[in-house]
Amino acid sequence: MINNNLVVISSADIPLDNITVKGRITDEKNLPLEGTSIKIKGAxxxxxxxxxGEFTLRVPAHSxxxxxxxxxxxxEMVIDKEETITVQMQPGSKALDDVVVTALGISKEKRALGYSTSTIKADVIGEAGSPNVVTALYGDIPGVKIAAAPGGATSGVSVIIRGASSINYQQQPLLIIDGVPARNGDFNSNSGRIGxxxxxxxxxxxxESVTVLKGAAAAALYGSEASNGVILITTKSGKGKKGFGIxxxxxxxxxxxxxxPQFQTVRGPGHMIDYSTLHTGNINASNENGLDPEGWDHVTYNGTTYRSLVKSINTGGSTTPNLYFGPLYxxxxxxxxxxxxxxYLPQKNSYADTWQTAHNQTTNIAFTNNTxxxxxxxxxTYNHTEGLSLASRNDKHTVSLNNTFRLTPSLTIQTIVNYFNWHVHNRPTGTGNLLLGFGGMLGPADNGKWYRKAYKTSLGYKYVTGQNTNSLTPDENIWFGNLKxxxxxxxxxxxxxxxxxxENRINGVIKADWKINKDFLFTxxxxxxFTNTLTYNKQRSAIPLSLGNxxxxxxxxxxxxxxxxDAKLNYTKDLTKDIGLNVSAGYTAQYEKTLNNSISxxxxxxxxxxxxxxxxxNPVSASSSQGYLLKDALFGIVDLSYKNYLFLEGTLRQDRTSTMxxxxxxxxxPAVNVSYILTDALNLPSTFNYLKVRASYGLVGNYPQQYISNVSYGLSSVGGYPYTTVNTGPYGNEYIKPERRHEAEVGVEGQLLKNRLGFDITYYYNKIxxxxxxxxxxxxxxxxSILQNAxxxxxxxxxxxxxxxxxxxKNFVWNVIVNFTHNTNKLLSLASGQNEMLLGTFDGEVAYKAKVGxxxxxxxxxxxxxxxxQNTINTNxxxxxxxxxxxNVGNSQETGVGGFRNTxxxxxxxxxxxxxxxLGGSESTTALQWLTALGYTKNTLYAMDAAHGGLSYYQVAxxxxxxxxxxxxxxGPxxxxxxxxxxxxxxxxxxxxPNTVVVSSPYFYRTEFNSGDASLSSVGPTQGDLEYLYVSKNTYFKFREIAFSYTLPTPILNKIHATxxxxxxxGRNLFYIYRTIKDADAEQFTSASGYGFQNGSPTSNMGNTNPSSRSYGIMLRANF
Structure with missing residues (x-):
């Protein structure tokens, strides 16, 4: 009988000695579950x-x-007699004794862990068709912040675990696939393409699953690579259904x-008053280079006179073609x-039409066979994607093979091979030109579709501007104004x-487990x-050869x-009835090589x-670079357990690296952790089904990048003879040390009310x-400069x-998972006598700093x-x-992140x-500031006329x-x-x-929110930009994804031989429930790195990302 997860098997004849229980374990679909743990409670x-899914176990009667x-x-099952049982497991994140994958691919019971881990299973990862593994985890793992670059399947993703860990160096976690290191790192956006x-x-x-090791104790066995945490990915192995499956x-x-962005749709391009006169003092010019009083130019084209938005290009007329302070629509x-x-009307999708609807098709088929x-x-798996960026597409083929061979009862061999073939045509391009350049900001009177027709001439050459410009197709020259x-x-x-x-990438693993005897296991x-990438860049001839190169x-x-x-020897022994010992020792070695060649x-x-x-x-230009890295380590692990409710583990790793x-x-x-199961050790109220406390301490590192510690000098020559010169660049340091992360954490986790309510709470403190x-x-x-540890x-x-x-x-179940993380980061010190460090600037007027305290x-x-x-006003x-x-007008780090999932x-x-x-964290929304400067945004309608709050005035010199x-x-008088x-x-x-000087609203917006009118080195009271007003708090609640499914009933499945x-x-990325930044995707500002800085450079604006998108899709899954 099974009742509330407690199974009682009883009989009138109860043996007094050990008995044998046999059984078969299945999942919720009645498929066998390999690797299920069956243990005697308290031992x-x-x-x-x-x-x-089968097992056999000798147990004491009544156990x-x-x-x-x-x-x-x-x-939990009470065994009173010898019996063969069948148990169907039910999904849930509330297991008392989950087995989780830890460092070095070692599986351990979750109850024995003295540190926090989080595991997400395949059903969550795949339920909404996420383009990559990590973006499926948004809001699901406490302590983890995810920021994906908009751009779809070809774009990178940043993961930050438990706060910023380095001022200048990479903050991405170590990636482990099936127990071994794999290539990861920060992504880049070279040449405007999003990598x-x-x-x-x-x-x-x-x-199959993704496990995140967040603390130093959990990741300490990875030593110098684990300062940023570890992501463990376990691939599917096909275990489950016996025999052949599809x-x-x-x-x-x-x-x-x-x-x-929410553009204003009231007025279009132009300026009723010549903007330049406000600088020259020439108040006699009441219009823009001959525009009529309403702000229109008039041009003759093919014998007909038309009104035009601004002056034609070849007249040298308009100095402000992108301003939107012109005539009303x-x-x-x-x-x-x-x-x-x-x-003359605003366009509905002016900016959006610069892009295209993206399509993604993914098909996977897998064959399994268990004997x-x-x-x-x-x-x-085949994936075809047409990206948001024009002419962007990719085709990806993935082949995966996972084999486990039980050669003898004591020897098992596992081989895993994953092969990726990826062709990417025209990676997405960042929006830097379109949002962070005044020559490219597409306003509401324009439309991206027009540019897609006019970018080339009928002969295939690049567009030509100006009436008098040389061209083979002069009639097609663009000479009217307002071209972006x-x-x-x-x-x-x-x-x-x-x-x-x-790109061709292959990663493979061969693993052998030799059970030497009942105590020793050698692995x-x-x-x-290995990744090989070939790139081909074809820049089309923009002009005829007769006109130039x-x-x-x-x-x-x-x-x-x-x-x-790696190699590991494991020794397991029950020292007494109550005390268990597990000791491991091993060695790891890793060699990395990069080789890059290009010619153009x-x-x-x-x-x-x-x-x-x-x-x-001219002679071709070529470049070549290569790099090598060698590292190895010795490690040891000691596990002690007492009555299966008190666990103590200590680990030690010795690292060597060629980077120093x-x-x-x-x-x-070193690292140590302890776990104590209170519900097994103490007589707690029945409300508690499971209660555990834990604590840990560990040390991990972040070693310097290759070659930067080297002390090197440049070569020069006199009369053709080389000689060594002084180093005019950074100077290395042969005594540099890795950054070190010391971390302590304590936690409590439990299940209550017959496992209907669970919690896991962790407090951590780390010092890097x-x-x-x-x-x-x-x-x-x-x-x-010189490299230093400071x-x-x-x-x-x-x-x-x-x-x-x-x-x-019986028919309805509602499960909910909620997580929340609050992190406080602090810069404790810099070099002696140094109180702050400049990380970069935004537009030259906002400094991005690391400041002690x-x-x-x-x-x-x-x-x-x-x-x-009072505010000080200048003479204009x-x-x-x-x-x-x-x-200080803000900080890029948030006060809290989290999420909740309902099933x-x-x-x-x-x-x-x-x-x-x-919750919180500020971003420099430079693009929105510049859109304001041009009059594109709705807030610039204020004071456009008397009806909008404008004052009446005349001008004097x-x-x-x-x-x-x-x-x-x-x-005027x-x-x-x-x-x-x-x-x-x-x-x-x-x-x-008191100030009495009235300014025109276009002049106010154009000047106060312009790009770089002054600089941080300016002296004294200076007219500059109000950029600090666009350092904005970024709080949001996003409805991330939803999936609605229907599964055929079991009787029908049986008829078609399906499981x-x-x-x-x-749907994904659907809408914001609440956000403080209204005119853009709130995530777009931090997509390049977790906290808006990367390798010393600020990135928390809309510089080099792609527009965000909503996704809608349909999915079919079948198992046979």
Missing amino acids: RSGTTSNAN TIVISHVGYQAI NNGISEINPEDV EFNTYYDEDRIAYM DGKPTIYWDHQVRP DKTTTRFSY NGTIDYVWDRLANNEDEN VRTSTD SGGYSVGTFNDEIYYG TSGGLSVENKFDLSATI PPGNNTFYY TDQITNLTLPYTTGAT GALSNAGVEINLNATPVKT RPLGDYWAPTIYQTKG GLYLLNYQQLQ FKYKNFGLNFSVDFK NNGAIQGVQTNATV QGQTVYHNGMLLKGVQQDGT NLSLSVF
Whole structure:
């Protein structure tokens, strides 16, 4: 009888000695569960189920056995007689004795762990068709912050675990696949193309589980590579159904551009008053280079006169073609820059039409076969994606083979091979040109579709501007104003030029387990992760060869190789009835090699569009680089247990690395953790089904990158003879040490109310010392800087995970998981005498700093200069800023992140949805600031006229400055024109008198939010940009994904010889429930790195990302 996860097997005849219990364990679909743990409660004795889910165990009469498996609810069974039983496990994250994968691929019972881990299973990873493994984990793991670069399947993803851990060096976690290291690292966006990293290439369809080791104690066995945490990916092995099986999955989804800036749709391009006169003092020019009083130009084209938005290009007319302070939209015929006559109206999808709808099709088929001696899974996955960026697509083929051979009862061999073939055509391009360049910002009167038609001439050459410019097709020259060069150049680059990548990656593992006797187990393992990437870049000839040289061609080959091996001897012994001992010792070695070669034409192509190196005009340009890394380690593990409720583990690792000189390249990383199961040790109230406390301490590292510690000198020559010169760059340091992360954590976890409510709470504190930084040196030393260990960071935080089953009936189950993390980061110290470090600047007017006593990533900016406690206004009516006393206007690190996931199941219907959130943390929203400067955004409608709050004024000249004078009259005292778009800024002049100077609203927005009018080195009260107003708090709650599914009933499945067949619809990145940044995707600002800084450079703006998108799709899964 099974009741509330307690199974009682009774009989009138009860033996008094040990009895044998046999059984078969299945999952919720009645498939065998291999590797299920069956143990006697309160003792270490136990066994695991085989590939058929079967087990045999000798137990004392009247004893209780505990059956547990990763991702399933544990079951306790009271055994009173010899019996053969069948137990069906039920999914759930509330298992009492989950078996989890830990460092070095070692599986351990979760109850024995003295540190926090989080594991996500395949069903969560694959339920909403996520393009990569990590993006499926948004909001699901406490202590982990995920930031994916918009751009789809080809873009990288950043993972930050328990706060920032380094000022200048990589913060990405170590990636382990099937127990061995794999290529990962930070992703980059070279040449404007959005790159990827190793973890984004892993096929989600082949992943069984993802486990995150967050603390130093959990990751200490990885030593110098574990300062940023560890992600353990276990691939599917095919264990489960006995005999032959087939798994099939296919899904299709579309991505549509989302979260666009909210443009104003009231007025279009232009300026009613010549912007330049506000600088020259020429108040006689009342329009823009001859525009009529309403702001229109008039041009003649093909014998007909039309009104035009701004002056034509070849007249040298408009100085401000991108400003949107012009005429109101009226729907009347107007000639546009592409020579087309259209109604003068705002375009519905002006910016969005610069992109395309993305399509993604993924199909996976896997074959499994389980016998008494072998377990095999072969999988093939094909993925085709058409990206959001124009002409962006990729085709990816993935093959996975996982074999386990039981050669003898004591010897098992496992081989795992994963092969990736990936062709990427035109990676997505970042929006830098489109949002961070005044020449490319596409306003609401424009439309991306027009640029897709006009980017090239009918002969295939690049567009030509100006009436008098040489061209083979002069009638097609673009000579009307308001053309956005940045946009049309972007379209040319996307549609005319081609950049192709062909990547082949293979990672494989061979592992042997030799059970020497009942106490000793020897494991040896070797692996490789090899990636070869070939790139071809074809730059189309932009002009005819008769008019000049253009075009180009380059090829490159890039190899990344990792070779790894380890060996481990394990000794297990019950020292007494109550005390168990497990000791392991081992050795690991790893060799990494990179080889990069590229060659390109120079000076253009001698034959138009001949993409061959032989077509170079000048000698070809070539480059080559290579790098090597060797590291090895010795490690030891000691586990002690007492009555299966008290566990103590100690580990030690000795590392050596070639990144530092011999004699200074050996380091030690100890760790210890303890776990105490209170419910087994004490007589607690029955409310508690499971209660555990734990504590741990560990030390891990982050060694310097290859070659940076080397002391090197440059070569120069005199009269052709080389000689060694001084080092005019950074100077190495042969005594540099790894950054070291000391971390302590305590936690409590439990299950209550018959396992209907669970919790896992962790407090941690880490201190990262010996920060590797560069100390600036005077040039007289012969170097610009020297590498040093100086500085320390700390993170302190709380991680909370709650799980509950609020409703559970025969036909309906509701499960909910909630997690939350609060982290406080602090820079404890820098080099002696140094109190702050400049990480970078935004637009030259916002400093991004690391300051002692503060979290990393402070924004410091000039604010408005104060005179007698009031804002100070200059003679032209604008604010003066104080550049001598910068103020802290925000910090990029959030105060909390988290999420919650709900799962509903009614009979054969399922509904899952998740929400994640971020609390606080500021971002420099530079793009939104510049859109304001141009008059694109809705807030710039304020003061556009009297109806919108504008003041009436006329202009006078005063000591070389143009000043607005407020008036109620219809004309100025000397006949001056009266305007109605004035603003009077509250404050005083520098002499303390109240401000009376009225400025036009276009002048205010264009000047106060412009790009870099001053700099941080400015002295005294200076007119600058109010950039600090666009350092914005970034809090959001996002409805991340939803999936609705239907599974065929078991009787129907049996008729078609299937074990599962389900159809689902899903959506991802759907909408914001709440956000403080309204005019963009709140995640877009931190997608390049976890905290807006990467290798010393600020990245928390919309510089080089792609637009975000919503995804909608349909999925079919079947098992036979």
